[in-house]
Amino acid sequence: MSRKDVMVPFEHQQSAHCETGVISNLMRFHGLRVSEPMAFGIGSGLFYSHMPFLKMNGIPVTSYRILPGHIFKRFSRNVGVKMERASFRDQDQAMRALDDVLDQGLPVGMLTSVFYLPYLPKAFRFHFNAHNIVVFGRRGDEYLVSDPVMEATTTIHRTALVRARFAKGTPNTNGRMYYPTKVPIDADLKQAAAKGLRRVARDMSNTPLPMFGSKGITYLAHRLRNYERRLGSRRALLYVGNLIRMQEEIGTGGAGFRFMYAAFLQEAASLLNRPELREKAMEMTAIGDQWREFAFEAGRLVKGRAEAGSDLNTLADRLQRIGEQEQRFFKELARTSR
Amino acid sequence: MKKEEVPQDDANMLEGKFKVVKYALNEDGEYEKVPSVGWEPENVALQQAWSVINEQVAEARRKVEAGQCSTLAYHMEVNMMDPALLSKHAGVPARSVKRHLEPAEFAALDERTLQRYAEALQLTVAELKQLPA
Numbered sequence: 001m002s003r004k005d006v007m008v009p010f011e012h013q014q015s016a017h018c019e020t021g022v023i024s025n026l027m028r029f030h031g032l033r034v035s036e037p038m039a040f041g042i043g044s045g046l047f048y049s050h051m052p053f054l055k056m057n058g059i060p061v062t063s064y065r066i067l068p069g070h071i072f073k074r075f076s077r078n079v080g081v082k083m084e085r086a087s088f089r090d091q092d093q094a095m096r097a098l099d100d101v102l103d104q105g106l107p108v109g110m111l112t113s114v115f116y117l118p119y120l121p122k123a124f125r126f127h128f129n130a131h132n133i134v135v136f137g138r139r140g141d142e143y144l145v146s147d148p149v150m151e152a153t154t155t156i157h158r159t160a161l162v163r164a165r166f167a168k169g170t171p172n173t174n175g176r177m178y179y180p181t182k183v184p185i186d187a188d189l190k191q192a193a194a195k196g197l198r199r200v201a202r203d204m205s206n207t208p209l210p211m212f213g214s215k216g217i218t219y220l221a222h223r224l225r226n227y228e229r230r231l232g233s234r235r236a237l238l239y240v241g242n243l244i245r246m247q248e249e250i251g252t253g254g255a256g257f258r259f260m261y262a263a264f265l266q267e268a269a270s271l272l273n274r275p276e277l278r279e280k281a282m283e284m285t286a287i288g289d290q291w292r293e294f295a296f297e298a299g300r301l302v303k304g305r306a307e308a309g310s311d312l313n314t315l316a317d318r319l320q321r322i323g324e325q326e327q328r329f330f331k332e333l334a335r336t337s338r
Numbered sequence: 339m340k341k342e343e344v345p346q347d348d349a350n351m352l353e354g355k356f357k358v359v360k361y362a363l364n365e366d367g368e369y370e371k372v373p374s375v376g377w378e379p380e381n382v383a384l385q386q387a388w389s390v391i392n393e394q395v396a397e398a399r400r401k402v403e404a405g406q407c408s409t410l411a412y413h414m415e416v417n418m419m420d421p422a423l424l425s426k427h428a429g430v431p432a433r434s435v436k437r438h439l440e441p442a443e444f445a446a447l448d449e450r451t452l453q454r455y456a457e458a459l460q461l462t463v464a465e466l467k468q469l470p471a
Contacts, residue, residue: 016359016371037361115418121353123351123353123384123388124351127419127423151356151357163460168423168426169423169426172426237386241382241383241386242383242387244380244382244383245380245387248379249384253359254339254344254360259361259369266368281369285339285363289339292339295377295379295380296378296379298379299380299382302383
C-alpha cells in the first residue's frame with residue numbers, strides 16, 4: 001500500500017503572490033524562465049473590482065486582481081502551455097492521482113484552503129479557499145510543499161493535506177490539482193507579454209459596469225462617503241479595514257499588485273523594446289505609492305489614531321484621485337498598445 | 339516604493355516563520371523582491387479582523403455557559419464557521435445545524451451525527467461536548 005519516497009528536484013523561489021509564484025516556479029522546472037511579474041503581466045492579472053452585492057463574512061468584496069485561477073488560464077493560453085487539470089469527489093482518489101503524478105517525477109500544483117495549512121502563521125489562517133501550492137515529493141506520510149509565499153519549502157502531513165484540498169465554502173476546493181504536460185521552452189514571450197498587456201489596458205479602461213476596472217475605484221470612493229451614515233462607524237471601519245487587507249496582506253507584493261505590475265512594465269520595456277513602458281512603470285509606481293498612503297490613512301482611522309481633519313471623506317478623496325489617475329493611465333496604455 | 343521604504347513593522351503576525359515579499363525599486367531604479375516583516379496598517383487591519391472573531395467566540399462561550407446555546411455553537415465560532423459552512427463540512431443539513439445549536443437538541447444527538455461534527459471541527463466527540471477551560 002505505502003509507496004516509495006519520492007523527491008522531485010524542484011527549485012523553490014519565494015514570491016509575493018501564490019498563483020503567479022506557482023506559475024513562475026512550475027515554468028522554471030519545465031525549462032521556461034518567467035519571473036513572477038512577467039507571469040502576472042502575461043496572465044493579465046491586474047484588475048479592480050468592488051462588488052457591494054457580493055459579500056464575504058458580511059463585507060463587500062473588493063479585489064485588485066482578476067478571479068483566482070484565471071491568471072494561470074490566461075498565461076497558459078498566451079504562452080501555449082498545455083495543462084492537465086483534475087478535481088475529485090473522492091479523497092483517496094485525489095491523493096492517489098497526486099501520488100501517481102509525483103511518481104512520474106513531476107511537481108503538482110493544487111488548490112488549498114489557508115485555514116487548513118498548519119505551517120502558515122495563525123493570524124493569516126482564514127477560510128480562504130483559493131491558495132495555490134506545489135507538492136513536489138513524499139516522505140512516508142509527509143508531503144513536500146513549495147508554498148510560494150514562504151521563504152523555504154516545508155512539509156505537510158497527508159491528513160492535513162487532504163483536509164486543505166477538500167475544504168468547503170466559496171469555492172469548494174474539490175481536490176483540484178494541475179500540472180503542465182507541455183511547456184514550449186522556445187515560446188514567444190514577446191507576443192505573450194504584448195497580448196497580456198493589451199488585455200489589462202483594455203479591461204481596466206473599458207469594462208462597461210461601474211464597479212469594474214479603474215472606474216470601480218471612483219465607484220467605491222463615492223460609496224465610501226456614505227459608509228458612516230449607512231453603516232454606523234463600527235461597521236464602516238470594518239469595511240475600511242477589509243480594504244487594507246485586500247490591498248496589502250500577503251500576496252499582493254504591495255499596493256494591491258500595483259508594484260508588481262510596475263515591475264512587469266519595466267521588464268516588458270526591454271523585452272518589447274518599448275522604452276516608453278519604463279516611464280509607464282514609474283507612473284504606476286507613483287500610483288502605487290498613493291495606494292499606500294491611502295492604506296496608511298485608513299489604518300490610522302481603524303486604529304482610532306487619525307490626524308485632525310482625517311475622516312472617511314478625506315479617505316474617499318484619495319480614492320477618487322487614484323481612480324482618476326488609473327483611468328487616465330490605462331486609457332493611455334490601451335491607446336499606445338494597440 | 340523604494341527598497342529602503344519597504345516597511346518593517348513587526349507585530350509578530352508571521353510568528354517569525356518567514357518574511358513576505360514586496361516589490362520595490364533598488365538603487366538603480368529597477369524593481370526587485372524585498373523581504374518585509376509587516377506593515378502597521380496591515381497589522382491594524384488584521385488585528386481588527388481577529389478582534390471581531392474573538393468577540394464572537396467570547397459571546398458564544400457566554401451563551402453556552404448561560405445555557406442558551408449548545409457547545410456546538412462555541413466550537414463553530416472557534417472554527418470561524420457559520421451554520422451554512424459547518425453544514426457543508428459536516429454533511430448535516432443547514433437547518434439541522436441551526437437546531438443543534440440549541441442545548442436540548444444537541445443533547446439528544448446520536449453518536450453518528452456527533453462524530454460528523456467532531457470530524458468537521460477537528461475535535462474528538464468528548465471535546466465537542468465541552469467548553470475548553
